[in-house]
Amino acid sequence: MTSTSALPAATILGYPRIGPDRELKKAEESYWAGRSELSALEETGRALRAATADRLAELGLAGEGAIPESFSWYDQVLDAAVAVGALPSRFADLVEADGSISLASSFVLARGDEHRPPLEMTKWFDSNYHYLVPEIGPDTAFHLAGDQLIRWTQEAADAGRSVRPVVVGPITLLLLAKAADDAPEGFDPITRLAELVPVYAQLLSGLRAAGAAWVQIDEPALSADQRLTAAQLAELIPGSLGLLAAQGDRPQILVTTGYGEPEGLVPALLASGVEALHLDLVKGRIPAVSELVGAGATQLVAGVVNGRNIWRADLGTAAARVAELSSRLEQAGGTGGVVVGTSTSLQHVPHDVTRETALDPALRDALAFADQKVQEVVELAAGGVEPGSVDGPRSTPRTFAGVRVEAVRERAAQVTAADADREDYALRAAAQQEALGLPELPTTTIGSFPQVAEVRRARAAHRKGVIDDAAYVQAMKDEIARIIALQEELGLDVLVHGEPERNDMVQYFAENLEGFATTEHGWVQSYGSRCTRPSILFGDVHRPAPITVDWATYAQSLTERPVKGMLTGPVTILAWSFVRDDQPLGETADQVGLALRDEVTDLEAAGIGIVQVDEPALRELLPLRVRDHADYLDWSVRSFRLSTAGVQAATQIHTHLCYSEFNVVVDAIDALNADVTSIESARSRGEILEAIDPDAFPRGIGPGVWDIHSPRVPSTEEIAEQLTRARRVVGGERLWVNPDCGLKTRGYAETEASLRNLVAATLQVRAAA
Ligand code: GLN
Ligand code: ZN
Numbered sequence: 001m002t003s004t005s006a007l008p009a010a011t012i013l014g015y016p017r018i019g020p021d022r023e024l025k026k027a028e029e030s031y032w033a034g035r036s037e038l039s040a041l042e043e044t045g046r047a048l049r050a051a052t053a054d055r056l057a058e059l060g061l062a063g064e065g066a067i068p069e070s071f072s073w074y075d076q077v078l079d080a081a082v083a084v085g086a087l088p089s090r091f092a093d094l095v096e097a098d099g100s101i102s103l104a105s106s107f108v109l110a111r112g113d114e115h116r117p118p119l120e121m122t123k124w125f126d127s128n129y130h131y132l133v134p135e136i137g138p139d140t141a142f143h144l145a146g147d148q149l150i151r152w153t154q155e156a157a158d159a160g161r162s163v164r165p166v167v168v169g170p171i172t173l174l175l176l177a178k179a180a181d182d183a184p185e186g187f188d189p190i191t192r193l194a195e196l197v198p199v200y201a202q203l204l205s206g207l208r209a210a211g212a213a214w215v216q217i218d219e220p221a222l223s224a225d226q227r228l229t230a231a232q233l234a235e236l237i238p239g240s241l242g243l244l245a246a247q248g249d250r251p252q253i254l255v256t257t258g259y260g261e262p263e264g265l266v267p268a269l270l271a272s273g274v275e276a277l278h279l280d281l282v283k284g285r286i287p288a289v290s291e292l293v294g295a296g297a298t299q300l301v302a303g304v305v306n307g308r309n310i311w312r313a314d315l316g317t318a319a320a321r322v323a324e325l326s327s328r329l330e331q332a333g334g335t336g337g338v339v340v341g342t343s344t345s346l347q348h349v350p351h352d353v354t355r356e357t358a359l360d361p362a363l364r365d366a367l368a369f370a371d372q373k374v375q376e377v378v379e380l381a382a383g384g385v386e387p388g389s390v391d392g393p394r395s396t397p398r399t400f401a402g403v404r405v406e407a408v409r410e411r412a413a414q415v416t417a418a419d420a421d422r423e424d425y426a427l428r429a430a431a432q433q434e435a436l437g438l439p440e441l442p443t444t445t446i447g448s449f450p451q452v453a454e455v456r457r458a459r460a461a462h463r464k465g466v467i468d469d470a471a472y473v474q475a476m477k478d479e480i481a482r483i484i485a486l487q488e489e490l491g492l493d494v495l496v497h498g499e500p501e502r503n504d505m506v507q508y509f510a511e512n513l514e515g516f517a518t519t520e521h522g523w524v525q526s527y528g529s530r531c532t533r534p535s536i537l538f539g540d541v542h543r544p545a546p547i548t549v550d551w552a553t554y555a556q557s558l559t560e561r562p563v564k565g566m567l568t569g570p571v572t573i574l575a576w577s578f579v580r581d582d583q584p585l586g587e588t589a590d591q592v593g594l595a596l597r598d599e600v601t602d603l604e605a606a607g608i609g610i611v612q613v614d615e616p617a618l619r620e621l622l623p624l625r626v627r628d629h630a631d632y633l634d635w636s637v638r639s640f641r642l643s644t645a646g647v648q649a650a651t652q653i654h655t656h657l658c659y660s661e662f663n664v665v666v667d668a669i670d671a672l673n674a675d676v677t678s679i680e681s682a683r684s685r686g687e688i689l690e691a692i693d694p695d696a697f698p699r700g701i702g703p704g705v706w707d708i709h710s711p712r713v714p715s716t717e718e719i720a721e722q723l724t725r726a727r728r729v730v731g732g733e734r735l736w737v738n739p740d741c742g743l744k745t746r747g748y749a750e751t752e753a754s755l756r757n758l759v760a761a762t763l764q765v766r767a768a769a
Helices: 023-032 038-058 076-083 089-094 103-111 148-158 170-176 189-209 230-236 238-246 266-271 289-295 315-331 361-365 370-381 406-413 425-436 453-463 469-490 507-512 549-557 570-575 585-605 626-644 662-672 687-691 716-730 748-767
Strands: 121-123 130-132 164-168 214-218 252-256 276-280 299-305 338-342 514-517 524-527 530-532 536-542 564-568 610-614 652-657 676-679 700-703
Touching (some): 023 038, 038 148, 076 103, 076 130, 076 148, 076 164, 089 103, 130 524, 164 170, 170 189, 170 238, 189 214, 189 238, 238 252, 266 276, 266 289, 289 315, 315 338, 315 370, 406 536, 406 585, 425 652, 469 748, 507 564, 536 585, 549 585, 564 585, 570 585, 570 626, 585 610, 585 626, 626 652, 626 662, 652 662, 662 687, 687 716, 700 716
Parallel strands (some): 276 299, 299 338, 610 652, 676 700
Antiparallel strands (some): 121 130, 514 536
């Protein structure tokens, strides 16, 4: 190690990569579609990296190592896997003769090709970002296969910029990986740590040679892992981070631990010999003096500016946390001092709120996107902020119009336990059977039908004012009529209107409820080139007028069969929005639940006998640490029940969950008290059936029999086989027949063919009873 300059007083862990105008997305999609050359894409990336470094300098990040190089073409976990050659055997041909893996090949890992499926995708900790899951076996041949981070560091140095390259660390890479398909039963990728570390050592020396004074090694898994105990995790540190720090030829190392707290691991991390350690002080506690005793000259990065929300920081509280950490570090004899930083990378927030000129200025002033967060870090580091209390408010009180609506608060205050309760299930089941008269194994779908170009065009034209309300309503009605006729012809039992009027299952409700704002440029990366523009839930939520009732009743007017009303649940609305942080989440969730309750009871009053309230995000908001589960489940379940418990016994409430990890949230699913729950099952080959204990979960259940994530049409035989198996497990009384999820992204060809087979299989299995 040659350079020993300390980390400057202000830094961030990472910056949005997609570009203020989604330049990366556009360039990638054009390249993938064959409309442009790889060189044009490479140029876009180069320009984005340069613009980011310049922007961060302009915002005040100064000094060697202050500016992270956190660019990624697709995903940072994929980048790390490619860098160390961690490819599953089905992609072995992507490794060139010299051991390297090209950018074009890394896109094949991300997106698959005609020969093989891509790496799986899953959520990055408790965020809405998705990473690609590395597949690692006992024989995965780790070697330095990707040098893009070294090239980017060199590129910056050549342009006279100093950047701190960022890489997902070896512990996190292995803890987030899954065992390769050809690995023996019980194999755990973390057992390969000792063999992986030398490749990181090589990478570090390459970065040093390219001019990096600092490198950032992200180890967030240390704050979130649920499988290994703190003691087991602590044992991994000396042989990985410790070995890297012991090597001479490297940049100085900053280890980050965002998304939570590295519980019990601070002493081991300080003992590893790295020069700087980051702590997320938004999610985690300030370490006690006793934990900091071994700090020596290690610098601590206080992650006090929240990388996960879009609210301005309470600078007084943040300054107090920085001061408290400094004082504890000094008491422990540490001499490295404290640097101000963000709790996580800023990749979870949009670029710049000053561009949101259509927002109410009072709301806009309360918001901080990435650029504003950088400014907050810089301001705190400059030392001009008077410290408040360490446990001060999570943000300055917001007082502009819509934040407090007294009628909403009064109503929420009057909620009693009885409002969340319905009659006993046995009574409901009998009343519903009487009202609906459904056959055994009723068939239905999850809500959306394929969104054809015509429908999307009509929605866009209406939004731009090109067609008027009447023309828009007529276009939607025509589509609904087509979808109802199709379902009748296919012979489905419970019909849906098909959701043609919805662009997105959360944004649609956000646009129709009070208390939400939408942005023009507020894009955040969801995965790869996919971006979402989450709504901002800033105020008290209520429903000014019915939202879905006209569509549902129009659909019902066209058929004798029951039409199922379709809503997005409160937990999912919260999970996929940026949510106010000036009151407990549970209070906000109750307000959303009550607003939806009005919609549910209006649907019932309008003659809709079945209402489905989707909660695909129930699982994803589940806190990383088990001890926080009870509190979460308490408020999340209550808000769902508030939304659905206003109806008569004879009205049937459905819910839909998009995943197959039934066992993880089985108690919560049970507590939702829905009459029917549909859940993914086909994609995971019926795994969930093992988890369904008919005694523990005594109500209606629809394990999906068609994997809608691919255009493949399941045969009648295979559906019948799944149904026969499911009926054996859960019994014929309670079993529903449905696909895994909504059909929005499917085409009509496979939709018709698959639903035809689904109905045919159901008739077969009914007859065989
Ligand atoms: N009702 C929604 C649909 O069918 C559900 C989508 C989801 O589960 N993500 O599209
Ligand atoms: Zn779904």
